[in-house]
Each structure stands twice: as C-alpha cells, then as structure tokens.
Amino acid sequence: MSIAMVNRPPVAIYREEQWFSRWIYAALAGVVAVTIGYFARTYDPAIGLGGWSRFREWPLLVAIGLSLPPMLVVGLLKMTTEVHPGDLRLWFGLLPTYRHVVPLAEIRAVEPVRYRPMADCGGWGIRRCRNGERVFTARGDRAVRVTLQDGSTLLIGSQRPEELARTLEQAVRNLP
Incomplete structure (x- = not known):
C-alpha cells in the first residue's frame, strides 16, 4: 500500500454546495x-x-x-456542508473564508425544520438568531437543527434537509 493512500483524508458521506x-x-x-x-x-x-x-x-x-x-x-461565496465519519464540516467561500467543524460525538439530536430567515435570523449567512441559535445558511427556508451535547443548537441551511438529517443520524449511530 502506498503512503499516499494511507494519508488520504476520509471521504465525505454527504456533501452539499449552495450558492446564495x-x-x-x-x-x-x-x-x-x-x-x-x-x-x-x-x-x-x-x-x-x-x-x-x-x-x-x-x-x-x-x-x-x-x-x-x-x-x-x-x-x-458559497456554502459547503460535508458529513465525514467523524465530524460535520461547514465552510463558506470557494477558498474557505470561514470554517466550522462539529465532532459527531457532540451531536445529541437532529431534525429537519423550516424557518423564516429574515424574521428569525436577519437573513442568510453566518448568523445568530434572537433565541441564540447559531445559523449557517446560504438560501431558502429549510434547514437541519442540530442539538449539541451542551444544549446549544445550530441551524444548518440545506436544500436537502431530510437527507442531511438522515445522514447525520446514521453517522452518529455508527460512531465507535
């Protein structure tokens, strides 16, 4: 086995790119x-x-x-969401100008939701809603609410929220 194959990063099990x-x-x-x-x-x-x-x-x-x-x-600017075997990765930009990584072990629950971007969070992008929820979104009104072990929540915009939620639930269940 070559060294390049040993050091290769794990493949994403979910990937979504969204433009504004x-x-x-x-x-x-x-x-x-x-x-x-x-x-x-x-x-x-x-x-x-x-x-x-x-x-x-x-x-x-x-x-x-x-x-x-x-x-x-x-x-x-575009938003990219990836689920890897050990973490959830979010970033903005063709060359990532902002990155956020959430270890899957920190995820307690996920649920697909609809929300009002302008009314609830003041728009799209990297935001904080009135209720303190952190938001990462590029377009639309659909997202996945991720509840972390410490009780905080993330709202991750997605055009395929049901698929993202299913993938996250399965990845969290499959953790060693």
Whole structure:
C-alpha cells in the first residue's frame, strides 16, 4: 500500500454546495450601478485627470472601493456542508473564508425544520438568531437543527434537509 493512500483524508458521506440566491447578487450589482451612476453624473470632464489632485473623483473611488469588495465576496461565496465519519464540516467561500467543524460525538439530536430567515435570523449567512441559535445558511427556508451535547443548537441551511438529517443520524449511530 502506498503512503499516499494511507494519508488520504476520509471521504465525505454527504456533501452539499449552495450558492446564495440570485437576488442577493442582483441587489449588490444594483447598489454598485447606482453608486457609479450617481458619481458619473457629477463628474466634470473639464477637470480631466487633474481632478484627482483636487479630490473631485475621490468620492467615486471610495464608493467603488466600498461597493466592489462585498460584491466580489458574495459573488464568490458559497456554502459547503460535508458529513465525514467523524465530524460535520461547514465552510463558506470557494477558498474557505470561514470554517466550522462539529465532532459527531457532540451531536445529541437532529431534525429537519423550516424557518423564516429574515424574521428569525436577519437573513442568510453566518448568523445568530434572537433565541441564540447559531445559523449557517446560504438560501431558502429549510434547514437541519442540530442539538449539541451542551444544549446549544445550530441551524444548518440545506436544500436537502431530510437527507442531511438522515445522514447525520446514521453517522452518529455508527460512531465507535
């Protein structure tokens, strides 16, 4: 047996990737377009490049600088959920910008649920609901509520919550 096979990480028994809803990307693009449109309308071509030295275009530069990074982050952002033989892994981003790992031994119960993202938690992403529940979600109103041994709960957004719940229950039962 080769060394590469011995050191290979365990294969995920469940994997789900979710992109944020298209309307979120459209809203961010709208904000950028309105911002650029506003400052382009106030641009004075008579000043030309010399206007930079008079700080006339700095508001445009600041607006673009503040608008584009969130658009790029959300545009590249996706949520990935994986269940491995020993843990539940969540991360956001093509290159993971945020990771959360839950050992399966810490899971006491799981149940598929529906929730109201805006009303209950203030939207999608990495959140904390009014009841203190931690939320990891990218789209939709379906999730799996994971109750941990210490009594805290996680709400994990999923487009396939029944399958995720079944996989987690089975993986927890199969722990050594």
